[in-house]
Amino acid sequence: xxxxxxxxxxxxxxxxxxxxxxxxxxxxxxxxxxxxxxxxxxxxxxxxxxxxxxxxxxxxxxxxxxxxxxxxxxxxxxxxxxxxxxxxxxxxxxxxxxxxxxxxxxxxxxxxxxxxxxxxxxxxxxxxxxxxxxxxxxxxxxxxxxxxxxxxxxxxxxxxxxxxxxxxxxxxxxxxxxxxxxxxxxxxxxxxxxxxxxxxxxxxxxxxxxxxxxxxxxxxxxxxxxxxxxxxxxxxxxxxxxxxxxxxxxxxxxxxxxxxxxxxxxxxxxxxxxxxxxxxxxxxxxxxxxx
Numbered sequence: 001x002x003x004x005x006x007x008x009x010x011x012x013x014x015x016x017x018x019x020x021x022x023x024x025x026x027x028x029x030x031x032x033x034x035x036x037x038x039x040x041x042x043x044x045x046x047x048x049x050x051x052x053x054x055x056x057x058x059x060x061x062x063x064x065x066x067x068x069x070x071x072x073x074x075x076x077x078x079x080x081x082x083x084x085x086x087x088x089x090x091x092x093x094x095x096x097x098x099x100x101x102x103x104x105x106x107x108x109x110x111x112x113x114x115x116x117x118x119x120x121x122x123x124x125x126x127x128x129x130x131x132x133x134x135x136x137x138x139x140x141x142x143x144x145x146x147x148x149x150x151x152x153x154x155x156x157x158x159x160x161x162x163x164x165x166x167x168x169x170x171x172x173x174x175x176x177x178x179x180x181x182x183x184x185x186x187x188x189x190x191x192x193x194x195x196x197x198x199x200x201x202x203x204x205x206x207x208x209x210x211x212x213x214x215x216x217x218x219x220x221x222x223x224x225x226x227x228x229x230x231x232x233x234x235x236x237x238x239x240x241x242x243x244x245x246x247x248x249x250x251x252x253x254x255x256x257x258x259x260x261x262x263x264x265x266x267x268x269x270x271x272x273x274x275x276x277x278x279x280x281x282x283x284x285x286x287x288x289x290x291x
Contacts, residue, residue, distance in 0.1 A: 167203030
């Protein structure tokens with residue numbers, strides 16, 4: 001496998017859905033004038049693709065002032081866990097599958113459900129002009145859903161992954177001399193998106209990439225990029241596809257999501273010029289806290 005490391009920084013795991021979760025029912029009074037109090041609930045989140053930490057906190061303060069919460073971005077999962085251990089944050093916003101992976105390996109951690117169980121859909125991100133590639137990906141995703149392949153991979157790489165067991169490496173299709181499909185990954189969100197210490201891509205997303213490459217008869221090249229650099233890597237044509245990009249799910253309104261008065265467009269964290277494939281997976285968000 002040909003693996004490039006543009007950066008080993010973790011992707012955002014929450015996107016717009018996590019932006020709206022508030023503090024899971026915990027509230028604290030704010031100082032007069034709208035300033036954060038020292039009792040603000042500090043919540044760790046992995047760096048977003050299109051929304052800055054400052055902008056996110058401004059939105060929360062403006063749209064939901066009763067929620068005295070402060071979002072703190074982290075470059076990677078390890079740094080966020082260190083922040084939780086040191087007390088610089090009191091909770092981490094992560095997907096349930098990732099939370100289970102961490103809890104299985106650290107008995108000091110536990111998960112708390114977030115109000116209304118916000119859920120994100122996982123999609124491929126492509127440049128707007130790549131409508132033909134989008135059509136190809138959408139067809140493969142549809143076929144993989146219909147023939148049970150996506151369910152099988154979810155079971156093998158997520159549901160049935162045993163405590164302490166690492167996501168297995170996956171061989172990606174590659175033919176010398178063929179121009180590969182360059183896929184941006186973050187590599188630091190096991191068991192979903194994971195690059196091992198030896199440089200081999202592993203886990204659920206890699207298994208999906210391998211299956212898609214085989215069905216499209218395309219070589220796949222994994223390019224590890226920073227969370228916030230996904231959009232720029234795509235638009236500058238350093239990669240052909242961003243894998244993954246998220247859309248929050250809303251049962252009540254397909255265009256907006258929100259909790260406790262904080263509303264925003266579903267595509268708020270999707271850069272201009274990016275289009276998305278059909279979703280291939282979805283997962284709920286949870287708070288990971290110390291027991």
